[in-house]
Each structure stands twice: as structure tokens, then as C-alpha cells.
Amino acid sequence: MEKAEPEAPHVLILPIPAQGHLKSMLKLAKLLSYASFQITFLNTEYFHHTFLSSIDIRAFSRRFPKFQFVTIPDGIPPDSPRSGKSIAHYLISLTDAAKPAVVEVLVSLRSKSGRPPTCIIADGIIVCCSFRTYSACCTWTYFHLSNLIGGEVPLPDKDMDKLVTCIPGLESVLRHRDLPSFCRLEKADDHLLYDFFIAQASAIASIFSKIRTIVPLHCLSNVDDPTALASTKSIFWQEEKGCLTWLDSHPSKSVVFVSFGSVVTFTLDQMLEFWHGLVNSGKPFLWVIRSNAIIGEDDPRKILEDLKDNTKGKRSIVSWAPQEEVLANPAVGAFLTHIGWNSTLESIYAGVPMICWPLFVDQYVNSRCVSHVWRVGFDMKDSCHRSIVEKMVRDVIEMKNEEIMKSMEEISKQAQESVKESGPSYCNLDKMIQDIMSVNLENINRRD
Incomplete structure (x- = not known):
């Protein structure tokens, strides 16, 4: 038998x-x-x-x-x-x-x-x-x-x-x-x-x-x-797939993708600093803002609706996006992120330079490594002033920082080979x- x-x-x-x-x-x-x-x-x-x-x-x-x-x-x-x-x-x-x-x-x-x-x-x-x-x-x-x-x-x-x-x-x-x-x-x-x-x-x-x-x-x-x-x-939010079509209408490496993950919250003042910095950069952006991300306000949903009304055309705000597909889109040239480890790896694999706004746990180490070890992005430290946002966006999208672009190309290839x-x-x-x-x-x- x-x-x-x-x-x-x-x-x-x-x-x-x-x-x-x-x-x-x-x-x-x-x-x-x-x-x-x-x-x-x-x-x-x-x-x-x-x-x-x-x-x-x-x-x-x-x-x-x-x-x-x-x-x-x-x-x-x-x-x-x-x-x-x-x-x-x-x-x-x-x-x-x-x-x-x-x-x-x-x-x-x-x-x-x-x-x-x-x-x-x-x-x-x-x-x-x-x-x-x-x-x-x-x-x-x-x-x-x-x-x-x-x-x-x-x-x-x-x-x-x-x-x-x-x-x-x-x-x-x-x-x-x-x-x-x-x-x-x-x-x-x-x-x-x-x-x-x-x-x-x-x-x-x-x-x-x-x-x-x-x-x-x-x-x-x-x-x-x-x-x-x-x-x-x-796992938690409905993805708005229409943002992929919006990305397809933009030139290569011209769009800033903005997402601070599933846990991070911020005040209205912090959000407006990011918004003004992005708008002042003159670059198109796709921004993920969860309905529960804004704290200290009586009606955050109304704030988001007003913000969406002011960001049409060159800018798009969604409640959640298919991040891996967004980063893989040729139109995306920079990722403004809370630098959680999933986001970091997905961005590196896709070859998208990062602008990091770390807030807690491993994010500070990740941000420092992105900016000073691997040299594939910038560390905002814990500041979110509009002038810093504007400058860093321009440095990546407009100036095409040579060191960052070269390092990202090398490390992204390593990730893909792995x-x-x-x-x-x-x-x-x-x-x-x-x-x-x-x-x-x-x-x-x-x-x-």
C-alpha cells in the first residue's frame, strides 16, 4: 500500500x-x-x-x-x-x-x-x-x-x-x-x-x-x-480608480502623488500648509485625504468637499487610491509621504523619489535613510511649512535632482532584481x- x-x-x-x-x-x-x-x-x-x-x-x-x-x-x-x-x-x-x-x-x-x-x-x-x-x-x-x-x-x-x-x-x-x-x-x-x-x-x-x-x-x-x-x-477604504485615468492625461514624471497612509491625522492648518505648498509649486498633484484624517474640526467632510472644489483640473483629491498602481503610472514623478515602510518600498520599486514627512515609530529612521543613506528623496523632518513643500516639489519634479535620480534608478533596479x-x-x-x-x-x- x-x-x-x-x-x-x-x-x-x-x-x-x-x-x-x-x-x-x-x-x-x-x-x-x-x-x-x-x-x-x-x-x-x-x-x-x-x-x-x-x-x-x-x-x-x-x-x-x-x-x-x-x-x-x-x-x-x-x-x-x-x-x-x-x-x-x-x-x-x-x-x-x-x-x-x-x-x-x-x-x-x-x-x-x-x-x-x-x-x-x-x-x-x-x-x-x-x-x-x-x-x-x-x-x-x-x-x-x-x-x-x-x-x-x-x-x-x-x-x-x-x-x-x-x-x-x-x-x-x-x-x-x-x-x-x-x-x-x-x-x-x-x-x-x-x-x-x-x-x-x-x-x-x-x-x-x-x-x-x-x-x-x-x-x-x-x-x-x-x-x-x-x-x-x-482593506479599509474604497479605492477611487478614476484617478488612474486622470494620471494618464499628464506628461511623464510631472505629477506629485501625496498620501500619508491609513493612520496619520493632521490639523486643518497643517493640511492647508501642504495644500498651499503644492499649489505654489505649480505642479499637478494627486492627493489622498481620508475622511477621518482631519482632526479638531466639526465638519471635516465639508472641508474636504470645499477643498476638492478648489483643486479641479491640474489637481485631484480622492479619499483613497490604489497606491501600487498610482506609483507605477509613468506620470508620477514624486511621492510626498509619511514614509511608512510599505509606502517606502513601493515607491523604491516603482522608481519614484520621495519627499518625507515622518511622524512616529519607524518613519523617522525610514526618512533619514531615504535622504542620507540611499539618497532617493528629501527629509522634511517634522515641519510642513508651505515654502519647504514648494521647494522640495520643485527640486524633484522641475530640477530633477541629479543625485536623487541616479540613486533611485540604481536602488529601484536592485529591488526589481530581487x-x-x-x-x-x-x-x-x-x-x-x-x-x-x-x-x-x-x-x-x-x-x-
């Missing part, structure tokens, strides 16, 4: 419930599903409800038959804010609620199916195999927090531009203002860096036994279905799949 095929590995995916993290982890989960893995994707009840409203769940289930969603509470009422200035409170509540809930999920998975997950890929909750959705430089900075505490922290407010001296490889790059607001690095059997900078990853590899770079996930789509990953939509069949990202994904299959086989043999 022929021996039956061994059961497929079972992977539990634990993302932080935020647009950028969910988006990256969902793409990774789909890639593993293509390898015939059984996937359990953990999400909070609040964000899973929002997610279900943005996809055809039946079509998703047909495409990924071994994919299941499991939900847990996040510890706060449904009508409580989960972005902007409330994000810190939300993450604290989530941490407290998630720990017992995740344990309950693990027990439930074992009792119902008779087999626990082969591997847990987590983004900051439980770590067996961790998938870092920020850069290698930021991971390296987090790891050296103890050095910072010993020699640099607390940071004096009087000199936030002072260079950090205790992080190997970044001694002359990072300033006090670039350091992340928190750090936690758990032990893991495997570390997956959402990064393609091999030189950065090699420094971290001296500490961790297994470390792999896997990026950009939206381009590792030449597996079984080239459209399944590339067409991943926004996802080819012989490239490091493609190979690292395959190695990770083989590792999980080996662990699964060991577990089966142990049971037998």
Missing part, C-alpha cells in the same frame, strides 16, 4: 491590526497558501468586519480553499478611535486583550483539528517566526535600544539633530530625532525582514541564526496566479517554505 501524502503545514498568521501591517501579512499568507499550506489568519473583530466589506469572501475562499479567518477582541468599544493620536492607547488595549485571546485560539485550533499550527508568523504579539514589516535599519536600531539607554537616552530636547554614536553601521547617519518611539524585539526561530537591502540585513544576521529578506511582496506574484497578489485592494526567479527575495521565500515543510515533517514523524 502506498504511503499517504503527509498533511500540509499549518501556519498561523498574527498581524498587528493596521492597514499597512494587515496588507503585508495578507500578501505573505497568500504566497504560503499557494504552496498548499493551511493558513489561519488572525484578525481583530473590528477590522475583520471592515475587511469583509471590501472583498468578495466567497471568491476569496474559492481561490484559497485552505485559508481561514479567526477573530479576537481588541479590548475597546467598536466606536472608539483606532488611529491618529489614539493609536498608542489602542495598541496598549490590544496587547492586554490579545495575549489571553491568542492562547485561547491556539487551544481551540488544537482541539478542533487535532493539530496545532506548525509555525506562527507574528507581527509583535507571539513570535516563533517573526515577519518584520519595517526596514532592516529600523530593526537594527531597535535591537540597540540597550546601547541607547546606556549612552544616549534620555534625549536632551535642545539638540535633536545630534548624531547617534552607539549603533554600529549608522554612527554618522541617525540623529536623536530619528530614533523610534518604542522598541521590542522578541526571540524567534526565524526572522523575515520586509526589506531587500542585503547589506543592512547582513549586520543583523550576525545576531540571529536565520534571517531572510522578502520584498516587495506585491511583486512576488509570478507564482500560480499573477493577478491575485498584485490586485490586493485596500523578485526575479533567481533573486534573493524569491529564493528566500522558497527557503522559508522549505523550512516550514521540514518542521512539519518532523512533527509528523514525532507523532508517528
Whole structure:
């Protein structure tokens, strides 16, 4: 009698419930599903409800038959804010609620199916195999927090531009203002860096036994279905696809794309500084402004409608856009961004120089690397004065800053090479799949 095929590995995916993290982890989960893995994707009840409203769940289930969603509470009422200035409170509540809930999920998975997950890929909750959705430089900075505490922290407010001296490889790059607001690095059997900078990853590899770079996930789509990953939509907002037609009517590299992500909020004064700077530059722009992005105003929707009425023709304002497609459009010549890591990688892959307005967490490190390490954009620091916006837009779109353009061409080519069949990202994904299959086989043999 022929021996039956061994059961497929079972992977539990634990993302932080935020647009950028969910988006990256969902793409990774789909890639593993293509390898015939059984996937359990953990999400909070609040964000899973929002997610279900943005996809055809039946079509998703047909495409990924071994994919299941499991939900847990996040510890706060449904009508409580989960972005902007409330994000810190939300993450604290989530941490407290998630720990017992995740344990309950693990027990439930074992009792119902008779087999626990082969591997847990987590983004900051439980770590067996961790998938870092920020850069290698930021991971390296987090790891050296103890050095910072010993020699640099607390940071004096009087000199936030002072260079950090205790992080190997970044001694002359990072300033006090670039350091992340928190750090936690758990032990893991495997570390997956959402990064393609091999030189950065090699420094971290001296500490961790297994470390792999896997990026950009939206381009590792030449597996079984080239459209399944590339067409991943926004999880929270309806995309306004008409902006792509608007872009098609503009010359090459003439448009500024403006988007500050899914969490960032700003005051009306800050928004108007950006608006005046963009208008004064004389360049056409496509600006994503979420309905909940403006704070401190009684009727932000009315403000947005008035702004849209004043930005017709050479300018366009939308509530959400298909960012990967926008950046890939030949008309886009600059990206004004909050410099979240997804946005950074997507912009680099598309070869679009960045103007960075960092606000929290890894964004300060990302911005500093964009401007002073990779030299593919400008760092606005934490200022949003209209004159700075105007000058930086002109420097990229009009003056075609030679150093930035040359550096972006080189680094974008590196990113594109990484996802080819012989490239490091493609190979690292395959190695990770083989590792999980080996662990699964060991577990089966142990049971037998």
C-alpha cells in the first residue's frame, strides 16, 4: 500500500491590526497558501468586519480553499478611535486583550483539528517566526535600544539633530530625532525582514541564526496566479480608480502623488500648509485625504468637499487610491509621504523619489535613510511649512535632482532584481517554505 501524502503545514498568521501591517501579512499568507499550506489568519473583530466589506469572501475562499479567518477582541468599544493620536492607547488595549485571546485560539485550533499550527508568523504579539514589516535599519536600531539607554537616552530636547554614536553601521547617519518611539524585539526561530537591502540585513544576521529578506511582496506574484497578489485592494477604504485615468492625461514624471497612509491625522492648518505648498509649486498633484484624517474640526467632510472644489483640473483629491498602481503610472514623478515602510518600498520599486514627512515609530529612521543613506528623496523632518513643500516639489519634479535620480534608478533596479526567479527575495521565500515543510515533517514523524 502506498504511503499517504503527509498533511500540509499549518501556519498561523498574527498581524498587528493596521492597514499597512494587515496588507503585508495578507500578501505573505497568500504566497504560503499557494504552496498548499493551511493558513489561519488572525484578525481583530473590528477590522475583520471592515475587511469583509471590501472583498468578495466567497471568491476569496474559492481561490484559497485552505485559508481561514479567526477573530479576537481588541479590548475597546467598536466606536472608539483606532488611529491618529489614539493609536498608542489602542495598541496598549490590544496587547492586554490579545495575549489571553491568542492562547485561547491556539487551544481551540488544537482541539478542533487535532493539530496545532506548525509555525506562527507574528507581527509583535507571539513570535516563533517573526515577519518584520519595517526596514532592516529600523530593526537594527531597535535591537540597540540597550546601547541607547546606556549612552544616549534620555534625549536632551535642545539638540535633536545630534548624531547617534552607539549603533554600529549608522554612527554618522541617525540623529536623536530619528530614533523610534518604542522598541521590542522578541526571540524567534526565524526572522523575515520586509526589506531587500542585503547589506543592512547582513549586520543583523550576525545576531540571529536565520534571517531572510522578502520584498516587495506585491511583486512576488509570478507564482500560480499573477493577478491575485498584485490586485490586493485596500482593506479599509474604497479605492477611487478614476484617478488612474486622470494620471494618464499628464506628461511623464510631472505629477506629485501625496498620501500619508491609513493612520496619520493632521490639523486643518497643517493640511492647508501642504495644500498651499503644492499649489505654489505649480505642479499637478494627486492627493489622498481620508475622511477621518482631519482632526479638531466639526465638519471635516465639508472641508474636504470645499477643498476638492478648489483643486479641479491640474489637481485631484480622492479619499483613497490604489497606491501600487498610482506609483507605477509613468506620470508620477514624486511621492510626498509619511514614509511608512510599505509606502517606502513601493515607491523604491516603482522608481519614484520621495519627499518625507515622518511622524512616529519607524518613519523617522525610514526618512533619514531615504535622504542620507540611499539618497532617493528629501527629509522634511517634522515641519510642513508651505515654502519647504514648494521647494522640495520643485527640486524633484522641475530640477530633477541629479543625485536623487541616479540613486533611485540604481536602488529601484536592485529591488526589481530581487523578485526575479533567481533573486534573493524569491529564493528566500522558497527557503522559508522549505523550512516550514521540514518542521512539519518532523512533527509528523514525532507523532508517528
